[in-house]
């Protein structure tokens with residue numbers, strides 16, 4: 001059997017799940033009241049996407065969706081494993097549900113997602129969180145209807161965790177959260193094993209969806225009125241490496257760009273080692289691909305990058321940025337940075353500041369290193385104290401704030417296309433939307449309605465947002 005055949009979940013297996021959906025719907029149909037389910041998401045865009053699938057399945061089973069755990073009949077936590085802090089929050093929240101379960105005996109509590117792929121988490125749930133009814137990991141998400149059916153039918157807890165390299169599943173119903181912006185997973189898993197990251201251990205190996213399935217989903221979204229599609233994957237640049245078709249990410253982007261009526265295409269996340277010249281050219285040529293690139297560099301020093309197992313150097317990263325800027329002079333650039341990676345010295349940290357000065361990112365997602373149990377970096381030795389790391393972090397934030405303000409100042413007087421989200425959160429008299437590069441713009445509207453792409457003249461710049469008026 002080829003590897004592809006091993007990872008694809010067959011239609012007949014999905015039929016079994018559809019049958020469980022039908023049986024739960026019948027079961028619910030016999031009760032007097034429509035039950036409410038509340039799905040809470042902790043984590044990244046992929047997790048959000050998985051939660052939309054969980055909600056889609058729940059709606060097909062006859063549940064109503066709500067946001068208040070206290071008023072729900074089923075509470076489901078879709079968890080993230082990237083940061084230890086997020087895990088502590090999940091355990092805290094789960095603990096607090098104990099008293100709710102005591103008050104409401106037929107309440108069902110489930111937990112799923114990346115955390116569940118960690119053995120010690122499942123052990124802790126088994127021994128200390130006996131009020132949790134359903135425990136399932138990322139590789140068994142598509143079996144949620146069966147898991148829920150067995151929990152309801154047999155009235156005992158179901159634990160469904162598979163230690164595998166992951167599957168490719170098509171045909172799960174999805175309840176989209178936003179009416180104009182949609183995420184489309186193009187691949188799952190990661191092969192990179194950056195030394196600080198838990199993702200390859202909990203999301204399996206890289207597996208690309210078939211091009212036809214992706215194109216079909218994107219075309220349907222456009223037909224349904226979606227304006228912006230974000231292609232999702234842990235490392236979208238290696239899309240197609242596991243396919244025999246010879247298609248790569250640049251080819252896929254080109255084909256999606258040709259879908260009739262598509263307005264904005266974005267993608268995340270990219271790995272610098274896999275960005276090709278072909279991809280940069282394709283981005284520049286395709287009129288519907290946004291001039292926006294989120295390219296995590298993580299650290300500026302080559303010794304630190306090597307310890308991170310990032311497989312590129314500072315010089316290589318800067319050369320990519322150079323090409324990107326030449327091909328798209330107006331591009332919006334963002335990145336992720338880790339401060340205080342084990343072994344990083346104050347001198348090595350200066351290389352990180354140097355990259356920030358040279359590239360001039362529009363904004364940065366910055367983190368002080370926090371170890372994840374089970375990764376090589378968790379066993380590496382630190383040389384800096386917490387205070388020194390905090391000081392470096394603040395230096396970096398101050399520098400980036402100056403650059404962000406300078407980059408935003410350059411927008412004043414320009415007219416930019418804004419995808420309207422709705423009324424501004426800061427000022428109910430104004431509307432808010434996003435530029436191609438994801439910058440927030442609060443503006444005085446004339447005729448603009450949510451979901452429209454309208455021209456807005458920028459009149460004022462702040463560090464985190466732009467102010468303007470519709471023209």
Ligand code: SF4
Pocket residue numbers: 190191192193194197198199200234235271
């Ligand atoms: S590329 Fe590195 S940081 Fe990103 S998901 Fe893969 S292992 Fe984690």
